[in-house]
Amino acid sequence: MTRFIYRYIAHEQELSLCSLEIRQLFGKEASWHQSTAVVESRLDISAQRSPYMKYRLHVWLSAGSYDALLQQAKVLKPKKTYKMVAVETILNGQATRFPYEQRRRMERELGTIVGGNVNLQEPELLLGIIQLEGEWLVGSYEPHHGTWQQYDRKPRHYSTALSTRVARAIVNIAVPQLDSSIRFIDPCCGIGTVLLQAIDQGLHVEGYDINPLAVVGARENMAAFDMKCIIKIADMRLLQETYDVAVLDLPYNHCSVLPESERREMLLALSRIAKRAVIVSVEPIEQELNAIGATILDVGHVQKTHFKRDVWLVQFDREQA
Incomplete structure (x- = not known):
C-alpha cells in the first residue's frame, strides 16, 4: 500500500491558513502539536508545493523496532546512488532530532546493510529514517528546499x-x-x-x-x-x-x-x-x-x-x- 508521511511546521499566526491548505490538499484535518503537524496519506504530493511542509517520506519499510528495521533493510536494493539520513523521532506529536551520535550510527548501520552505491556529496536519492509514534520507517526522503x-x-x-x-x-x-x-x-x-x-x-x-x-x-x-x-x-x-x-x-x-x-x-x-x-x-x-x-x-x-x-x-x- 502506498504510504506517505508529511511533516508540517507553521507559525501560530498562520496555523489556520496552513490547516486550510492541508484540508484542501489531503481532504483531512491536521492535528497540531504547537507548531508541528504530521499528515499520513496515500496521495503523492511534492514536498515543494506547500510553504509549510518540512519534508515528505515515501514509506518503503516499517517495523516495530529498530533491530527489526535493520533486518528488513536487507531487501532494499537501490539502483541509484543514495545517502542515508536519520531525520527525527516523533512522539506524542512532538518532533525531536536524533542525538548526533545515534544519527550517525544509524546512517552507517543501515547504509552498510543496504549496500549499493553511497554518495554523500551528490546522491541521486535520499533515504530517510524516522521513528513515528514508536514505529520505525525507512523510505524515499524529500526535504523542502524553499x-x-x-x-x-x-x-x-x-x-x-x-x-x-x-x-x-x-x-x-x-x-x-x-x-x-x-x-x-x-x-x-x-x-x-x-x-x-x-x-x-x-x-x-x-x-x-x-x-x-x-x-x-x-x-x-x-x-x-x-x-x-x-x-x-x-x-x-x-x-x-x-x-x-x-x-x-x-x-x-x-x-x-x-x-x-x-x-x-x-x-x-x-x-x-x-x-x-x-x-x-x-x-x-x-x-x-x-x-x-x-x-x-x-x-x-x-x-x-x-x-x-x-x-x-x-x-x-x-x-x-
Whole structure:
C-alpha cells in the first residue's frame, strides 16, 4: 500500500491558513502539536508545493523496532546512488532530532546493510529514517528546499500585498490538484505576488488590475524571474471571459475601507467569471457571499500584527450568477 508521511511546521499566526491548505490538499484535518503537524496519506504530493511542509517520506519499510528495521533493510536494493539520513523521532506529536551520535550510527548501520552505491556529496536519492509514534520507517526522503522564497526578492513591493508564503498557500488552496489546463485568474493582481506562485507551479494564469502602476509593477516582477503571463489594466467588473478558478485579494488600505456597494459589485463579478475562488478579505463578507448565492466550502485566516485576513474558499453557480 502506498504510504506517505508529511511533516508540517507553521507559525501560530498562520496555523489556520496552513490547516486550510492541508484540508484542501489531503481532504483531512491536521492535528497540531504547537507548531508541528504530521499528515499520513496515500496521495503523492511534492514536498515543494506547500510553504509549510518540512519534508515528505515515501514509506518503503516499517517495523516495530529498530533491530527489526535493520533486518528488513536487507531487501532494499537501490539502483541509484543514495545517502542515508536519520531525520527525527516523533512522539506524542512532538518532533525531536536524533542525538548526533545515534544519527550517525544509524546512517552507517543501515547504509552498510543496504549496500549499493553511497554518495554523500551528490546522491541521486535520499533515504530517510524516522521513528513515528514508536514505529520505525525507512523510505524515499524529500526535504523542502524553499526555492519559492526567491520571489521575496522581486524588485517591486507593496506594503499591503500578501506575503510570498501566504500567496503560495492560497494558490494550493485554490488548485489542490495541479493541472496545466486549468484557467486561473487574479482579477486584482496588484504587483503579481499570487501570479508568481501560480506560474511557479505550472499553472496557466492571467492577471488584471484597475491600477496602471500595479500592472507596471507586476510586469516588472514577472520579467525579473523570466516569467510570462497576460497582465492587463482592467476593471474586474467589466471582464467577460470565464475561468476555472480565481484568487481575489479584496483591496484595502490602512486609512479607508472598501465601500460595501463596490465590494458587492466585485463579488458579483467574481461569481460571473469563475466557478471556484479563494477570496481574501479584512472585512466580514459571509453575509455578502450568502446573498450572491456563493457556497462557502471552507474558511481560514492569517493573522498579522494589527489585523486579520480571512481566507474564504467558495464555489459559484454560474447559472444563478
